[in-house]
Amino acid sequence: MFARLKGLLDEVGEDTVIVDVGGVGYLVYCSSRTLGALPGIGEAVRLEIETHVREDHIHLYGFLDKSERDWFRLLTTVQGVGARVGLAILSVLAPDALTQAVAAQDKAAVARANGVGPKLAQRIVSELKDKVGGMALGPVASAKPASGQAAPADAGATEDAVSALVNLGYGRSDAFTAVAKAARSGEGSDVSSLIRLALRELGR
Structure with a gap:
């Protein structure tokens, strides 16, 4: 099976490109994100x-990189997400943003993609949450606190802090991002400390 193509960009369509590799033109389907980052016609291109x-x-x-390709593979494991829908999701959410949306259970962000309704968006964030939760928060849970710092926050505390901020009216993705930064700061690990630090972050 093909794993990578390196050649000259021959043609760009609405959702496809043709890559000339040694005189053979390969038709490749791409996300809008990938299409927007391609070089000019006739220039060298490399796609995962x-x-x-x-x-x-x-x-x-x-795909531009392996992270986008890996997300495509992950998305298409969800029932109802075919290749076209997977590309549509990656067209509106870069891999990092998609990781954060799933970890934060932000179905509204995923539902922005063409062909993704509320029910499918909910299924995507629910089924993939356990696979990406740690990726979005980073090495918070496993990190050792420096001298004078609080112990790292556990997943339960961060989730409770996010829920509290959502109840205060903040968007789930914004709340998740702020709590993640608060957890990484090492200034506090309990729910109340995380909320206080996250509110400070949101107020900037």
């Missing part, structure tokens, strides 16, 4: 490739 083989076709899906 995911190959889908069916009885009636072989489709190539191309």
